[in-house]
Amino acid sequence: MKMFTILKDIAKNTFSKPYTRKYPFEVRPHFPGERGKLVIEEDKCIFCGICARKCPANALTVTRKPDQAWQFERFRCILCGACVEACPKKCLHLVPRLDEKQ
Ligand code: SF4
Numbered sequence: 599m600k601m602f603t604i605l606k607d608i609a610k611n612t613f614s615k616p617y618t619r620k621y622p623f624e625v626r627p628h629f630p631g632e633r634g635k636l637v638i639e640e641d642k643c644i645f646c647g648i649c650a651r652k653c654p655a656n657a658l659t660v661t662r663k664p665d666q667a668w669q670f671e672r673f674r675c676i677l678c679g680a681c682v683e684a685c686p687k688k689c690l691h692l693v694p695r696l697d698e699k700q
């Protein structure tokens with residue numbers, strides 16, 4: 599009986615499609631709301647620093663006048679979205695794709 603079950607499984611797995619994808623040739627479609635990476639529209643930023651104060655991972659550094667700068671340490675970011683929600687100018691966005699080409 600057990601042998602029959604094993605043979606059945608072997609036959610099924612031999613002729614069925616694999617459950618895995620042939621990455622990188624076949625890329626999984628991204629689902630709605632996926633948090634891939636943080637991007638900024640820097641021209642809208644007023645360098646208020648609210649995003650940096652809200653960030654739980656200390657991934658953001660904002661320098662005010664006169665040397666205005668917005669810096670982001672990507673590998674510290676946990677993609678929580680706290681900065682996106684807090685930004686008064688709505689210039690931060692979590693985009694779905696973690697893709698170096700974007
Ligand atoms: S909260 Fe928004 S406007 Fe303020 S520094 Fe951050 S990104 Fe710029």
Ligand code: SF4
Pocket residue numbers: 636652653654655656657658674675676677678679680681682
């Ligand atoms: S998404 Fe979260 S962890 Fe990443 S920079 Fe914004 S507040 Fe910090």
